[in-house]
Amino acid sequence: MKNPKNIEKFIDEALALQTEEARKAGALGYMARALVQATMPHSKTKEDNFTRRNGYYSLTMMADPDFGLPYGSIPRLLMSWITTEAVQTKNQELILGDSLSGFMRELGLVATGGRWGSVTRLKEQMKRLVSCSIRFKFEDGNQLRIKKLDPIDSADLFWTPRNPNQGTLFESTITLSKPFFEEIIQSPIVYRVDTLKLLKQSSMAVDLYIWITYRNSYAVKPFYIPWEALQMQFGAGYPFTPQGKSNFKQKFLEALKKVAIAYPEANKLRDEGQNLLFIPGRPDVPKLTK
Structure with a gap:
């Protein structure tokens, strides 16, 4: 049986190679x-x-x-x-x-x-x-x-x-x-241009995509974020109510589904009632291995 750590290293190196090729091709963007x-x-x-x-x-x-x-x-x-x-x-x-x-x-x-x-x-x-x-x-x-x-x-x-x-x-x-x-x-925060353009019809989806891939670049374990905090960060134009009881939470989750189609790692985020559970995944642009 192959060592899981060796498999993980192989995947990381393959993704890093793709990242370098994307950078040379001008397929990476920055925010x-x-x-x-x-x-x-x-x-x-x-x-x-x-x-x-x-x-x-x-x-x-x-x-x-x-x-x-x-x-x-x-x-x-x-x-x-x-x-x-x-x-x-x-x-x-x-x-x-x-x-x-x-x-x-x-x-x-x-x-x-x-x-x-x-x-x-x-x-x-x-x-x-x-x-x-x-x-x-x-x-x-x-x-x-x-x-x-x-x-x-x-x-x-x-x-x-x-x-x-x-x-x-x-x-x-x-x-x-x-x-x-x-x-x-x-x-700057790095992302994939093609992914961003797929989401360009939704301003919240654009925000969530870049935020999620950014958090995935350094988060190492799951953590909870209160919906009130997310509303203050992303909820421009939505009336603020306690526990996210407004249409902000619904709009956020709808945008999250759109992001997950273009960037499947976003599927790991979960609605846990009063909080969003952020389960880290791979960033859309992995860090280069040395």
């Missing part, structure tokens, strides 16, 4: 760690300020009053592209290209017109994202740490939304702020 600890809004809000909490940690987004806060899946796709491009190029200035449709293909979106089309929604969410400010806070009663981490320092967008296939004289660019650039270069 800012801070935006996984607390998430952006899922739906449109009238508020100019938005706060999510995860234990002692909190994220606050402040909107430009002319545009409002970013929300939904598109800002998440944009932020994942921004982080991935910065990690791969090691450059604060990112080139989005000279056509809107070309950039949308990189996000996994098809350019469609009209009031509710993808072109209109991308244009709106892009303005919201590049103009917002972000603050992170850690407060445990003994210490207080606040970090200003505005993602975008400047943006020059020359696209023609009415004709997304038309090239422009100048390429559109965004320049990341130095603090945000350093944050994502130092410790």
